[in-house]
Amino acid sequence: MNDEPVTKMNKPVLAALAGSILLASLGVSIATVALASLARVFSVSVQQVQWVVLAYLLALTAAIVVAGRMGDLFGSRRVLLIGLAVFTLASGACALAPGLDWLIVARAVQGLGAAVLMALPLSIAKGLVAKERLGTAMGLLGTMSAIGTALGPSLGGVLIGAFGWRAAFVLLLLCGASMLVLTLTGIPRTKIPSARITRSSTRPLIPLAVLRRPGVATSLAMNILAGAVMMSTLVVGPFFLSFGLGLSDAQTGVVMAAGPIGAAVSGVPAGRVVDRFGTRRTLLGGLLVASAGLVCFAVLPRLIGVAGYVLALVLVTPGFQLFLAANNTAVMANATEEYRGLLSGLLGLSRNLGLMTGAAALPLLFACLLGTHGLADSSAQVIGTAFSITFLSAAGLCVLAVALALLDQRKRGPDASSVAQTGSHNG
Known part of the structure; x- marks a missing residue:
């Protein structure tokens, strides 16, 4: 075949x-x-x-x-x-x-x-x-x-x-x-x-010509930023839920499960949105939704507790699923047969680098904001402030990804390379 x-x-x-x-x-x-x-x-x-x-x-x-x-x-x-x-x-x-x-x-x-x-x-x-x-x-x-x-x-x-x-x-x-x-x-x-x-x-192994192809380097950079931000919810979030809101381990686990469940539910619909509206609009929309969700992380949990945390997850998770589906599709849709495995590997590498960066850098920022007292000796207010600043910083990384997306779109012009154009699947 x-x-x-x-x-x-x-x-x-x-x-x-x-x-x-x-x-x-x-x-x-x-x-x-x-x-x-x-x-x-x-x-x-x-x-x-x-x-x-x-x-x-x-x-x-x-x-x-x-x-x-x-x-x-x-x-x-x-x-x-x-x-x-x-x-x-x-x-x-x-x-x-x-x-x-x-x-x-x-x-x-x-x-x-x-x-x-x-x-x-x-x-x-x-x-x-x-x-x-x-x-x-x-x-x-x-x-x-x-x-x-x-x-x-x-x-x-x-x-x-x-x-x-x-x-x-x-x-x-x-x-x-x-x-x-x-x-x-x-x-x-x-x-x-x-x-x-x-x-x-x-x-x-990695020909520079591949990285110079339109949008590839930008997509990989955005993937690193997104991976780092996603990891912040997995690593920093439990500390705030346990020490800031006083939840038990079991309660923290239940709340944290909302994120992966949301990702599982929204993944396929996110891909269909890409097929319907094209990669660029979906990618930008996903990053904007995720940015809004990260700002909600910084604000809502301190105002309304666990409900605010879950509401923020409801925004962040589908936003990142839209981004990932659109970004992966944008890179792979026009990949030549000769280098499609390489590009797929680079997408995985950039995501893993982002996850490892997020696992190291954002918890370090959170710990520095707590000062010398650490989690055990810090008040709920201090922990909440550190949590808010950390997630505002994460939102800043997401906004940086938005800026990269806009700059790339400006350079490349109309969305001619999208997998699908609006209205092409109405039949």
């Missing part, structure tokens, strides 16, 4: 791609709930056991661009199958780990497989999904990432509570094996032009 896109969304293809992204996201979040159990079982410190998560994330981030490029050179389906096999075997090694060192090494290998699962689905979707439905497909893939992140802690907690920490990795093993079968049967084979391999073998 050739690389011509199908005229409609191919359900087996999308199921395989969505499952791959969900599996990679689940690999991050399901391990976080196992850390306390691992610390007890192996009698190690929190700093040591954190490497179970860090090894996975570092390997994923380091390898994601290479994974995308390998898909360009040797065929996305073939490399995706290899990635699934590596992830599955590494999951089995994690489940059998006799000690923490073994587990950390196995998690690093698992992260290498996850890099493939994160990098290639966008590239394969570009090749096999009709252009007028590409936005919907990108929205679906974004939704799977959110579902994986949301499902991991709750599912992992149940399994670990009932069967022990090894059960979490047995689940990943079984899911990986299932995805191997689904990918083998669901994604058609594609021919790899020999000229592509010969021509590409002498080129650098």
Whole structure:
């Protein structure tokens, strides 16, 4: 079968791609709930056991661009199958780990497989999904990432509570094996032009010409900013809910779950908005909605408590889903066959860099605003002020992304490259 896109969304293809992204996201979040159990079982410190998560994330981030490029050179389906096999075997090694060192090494290998699962689905979707439905497909893939992140802690907690920490990795093993079968049967084979391999073998991993293409560098920069801002709600938010509003751990978990649930619900509709109205208007609208939501974070929770926090989430989450669906579609819609895996990998890399930046920089700002007293000795008013300033700063980053989007649109002129034009799908 050739690389011509199908005229409609191919359900087996999308199921395989969505499952791959969900599996990679689940690999991050399901391990976080196992850390306390691992610390007890192996009698190690929190700093040591954190490497179970860090090894996975570092390997994923380091390898994601290479994974995308390998898909360009040797065929996305073939490399995706290899990635699934590596992830599955590494999951089995994690489940059998006799000690923490073994587990950390196995998690690093698992992260290498996850890099493939994160990098290639966008590239394969570009090749096999009709252009007028590409936005919907990108929205679906974004939704799977959110579902994986949301499902991991709750599912992992149940399994670990009932069967022990090894059960979490047995689940990943079984899911990986299932995805191997689904990918083998669901994604058609594609021919790899020999000229592509010969021509590409002498080129650098990231040719500068790719980054100079209209809008690519801007889209990657906006992706970094958005990732950093999204992480602020995941990292700083729980501190405010617990210490600023006095919620219990269980109550904080319930409130925080509203974000991933909202992302899961809004992902596919966001993709349909892209198909309907085009990438540029949807991207700009999503960033503006997210900016408004971040300002609400800075104001509403201090005025009306938990209800204000949830209302802010209701704005921020769909706003970022609109942005992600539009930004991913804008980059992938006009990607050439030769570099679509590379661009998909760069999107994943920029998002991960943003998440890591947000996990480090914004909590540091929050801690500095608290002063020398820290969370335990600070009053609710001081914590609330620090929270508000932190989220106003996050809103500033989002406004910077808006400025980049406007500047890029001004340079490129009319929305000629949108996946869809208004009115093109009324039939």
